Amino acid sequence: MGDSEKAAIVLLSGGLDSATVLAIAREAGFALHALSFDYGQRHATELQFARKLAEAAGVRSHRVLKMDLRIFGASALTDERIAVPEEPAAAGIPITYVPARNTLFLSYALALAEVLGVLDIFIGVNSQDYSGYPDCRPEFIQRFQELAQVATVLGTEKGQKLSIHAPLQYLSKAQIIRRGLELGVDYAHTRSCYQLDTQGRSCGRCDSCRLRLAGFAELDLRDPAPYI
Amino acid sequence: MGDSEKAAIVLLSGGLDSATVLAIAREAGFALHALSFDYGQRHATELQFARKLAEAAGVRSHRVLKMDLRIFGASALTDERIAVPEEPAAAGIPITYVPARNTLFLSYALALAEVLGVLDIFIGVNSQDYSGYPDCRPEFIQRFQELAQVATVLGTEKGQKLSIHAPLQYLSKAQIIRRGLELGVDYAHTRSCYQLDTQGRSCGRCDSCRLRLAGFAELDLRDPAPYI
Numbered sequence: 001m002g003d004s005e006k007a008a009i010v011l012l013s014g015g016l017d018s019a020t021v022l023a024i025a026r027e028a029g030f031a032l033h034a035l036s037f038d039y040g041q042r043h044a045t046e047l048q049f050a051r052k053l054a055e056a057a058g059v060r061s062h063r064v065l066k067m068d069l070r071i072f073g074a075s076a077l078t079d080e081r082i083a084v085p086e087e088p089a090a091a092g093i094p095i096t097y098v099p100a101r102n103t104l105f106l107s108y109a110l111a112l113a114e115v116l117g118v119l120d121i122f123i124g125v126n127s128q129d130y131s132g133y134p135d136c137r138p139e140f141i142q143r144f145q146e147l148a149q150v151a152t153v154l155g156t157e158k159g160q161k162l163s164i165h166a167p168l169q170y171l172s173k174a175q176i177i178r179r180g181l182e183l184g185v186d187y188a189h190t191r192s193c194y195q196l197d198t199q200g201r202s203c204g205r206c207d208s209c210r211l212r213l214a215g216f217a218e219l220d221l222r223d224p225a226p227y228i
Numbered sequence: 229m230g231d232s233e234k235a236a237i238v239l240l241s242g243g244l245d246s247a248t249v250l251a252i253a254r255e256a257g258f259a260l261h262a263l264s265f266d267y268g269q270r271h272a273t274e275l276q277f278a279r280k281l282a283e284a285a286g287v288r289s290h291r292v293l294k295m296d297l298r299i300f301g302a303s304a305l306t307d308e309r310i311a312v313p314e315e316p317a318a319a320g321i322p323i324t325y326v327p328a329r330n331t332l333f334l335s336y337a338l339a340l341a342e343v344l345g346v347l348d349i350f351i352g353v354n355s356q357d358y359s360g361y362p363d364c365r366p367e368f369i370q371r372f373q374e375l376a377q378v379a380t381v382l383g384t385e386k387g388q389k390l391s392i393h394a395p396l397q398y399l400s401k402a403q404i405i406r407r408g409l410e411l412g413v414d415y416a417h418t419r420s421c422y423q424l425d426t427q428g429r430s431c432g433r434c435d436s437c438r439l440r441l442a443g444f445a446e447l448d449l450r451d452p453a454p455y456i
Contacts, residue, residue, distance in 0.1 A: 100339035107335040111328035134384040147371040156362040
């Protein structure tokens with residue numbers, strides 16, 4: 001990495017949000033290192049979309065890390081025995097919540113940042129849509145950034161400033177889509193469904209599909225991704 | 229878990245430090261859930277000792293989580309191509325440093341804490357012996373505790389207080405051994421070597437062996453574990 005080039009790590013799931021974040025980091029002039037996770041989730045097919053998005057964005061590298069979160073077995077996203085709900089959740093934490101998921105994702109991003117000497121990490125959390133998830137809130141991102149500063153050689157020995165960027169934090173789904181379209185994101189190549197079928201088609205009924213479809217509807221647009 | 233029983237998660241490597249921490253957590257009256265990591269390290273044999281220690285301590289559960297840190301390939305502990313140094317390190321970060329390792333270990337412990345409803349996590353970091361590792365320092369433990377508070381449902385929705393305990397933080401190796409012996413730890417069943425052989429014998433020459441041997445020597449004791 002040349003001294004004149006600034007690089008960033010972008011957490012990339014293949015979903016609408018992280019695809020938009022990738023475009024935002026690119027627009028900001030960062031050389032991109034994408035990091036995805038294969039964590040035994042139902043929507044592993046989503047990773048194929050992550051690969052295509054990374055390639056289309058011209059990333060410097062794209063790593064897919066295998067994680068076994070099923071030993072914790074407490075979420076509809078990782079436990080095959082729990083059905084994904086197709087009705088909007090009542091108040092409280094949705095069953096699709098994966099314990100400490102973003103803490104883990106950011107920790108791996110931090111390890112990679114240390115290895116590559118990268119100071120900027122981007123994540124597509126969004127406190128409006130997922131207010132039930134503690135690890136999507138601004139306080140969480142702030143505290144992780146404070147942790148990152150003392151957890152690495154970059155921050156301690158070298159005195160460099162690490163930043164966790166969450167550019168979607170206060171945007172609605174419609175605002176995210178509008179921003180992504182301005183930046184040329186092709187949402188036909190993103191998936192958000194919690195129970196994607198093997199042909200990559202979304203269910204249209206889970207919480208995540210409902211939010212996504214409502215976002216496009218608010219903009220009077222049709223979601224270009226296929227539904228069953 | 230009964231309301232009257234307090235439980236803790238203990239990060240357990242099979243080494244001298246974490247064996248002592250396990251005994252300290254037990255002495256403090258916690259029901260124990262041990263968590264170990266198989267991260268492609270050279271000393272995977274150490275995990276057999278973790279299993280024996282967990283069993284001897286009468287833990288409620290012991291999970292061994294497989295992690296592939298080799299994709300980051302930046303440490304003598306995970307990269308087969310880098311030799312473990314047998315001379316004491318000069319100033320700065322030792323080559324045996326694994327990027328963000330304790331951040332990752334504590335993040336997994338936090339995920340498990342969330343699933344089990346446990347509020348106390350024990351880790352055997354020690355800022356005296358490993359002053360070169362940023363993620364062994366008191367500031368790091370303090371910031372992780374602050375993160376834990378906002379990262380989980382336990383801390384946010386339920387308003388419970390999460391604690392990261394690092395009872396060895398300010399102890400010398402000799403003080404750790406003395407405390408462990410008081411609590412009945414059998415150090416014959418622990419290993420600390422960075423390049424343990426397949427029969428479970430330590431090299432006696434790596435940084436970790438040197439620190440351990442010096443600790444026993446300071447107490448005029450012989451390390452009961454076998455060396456080549």
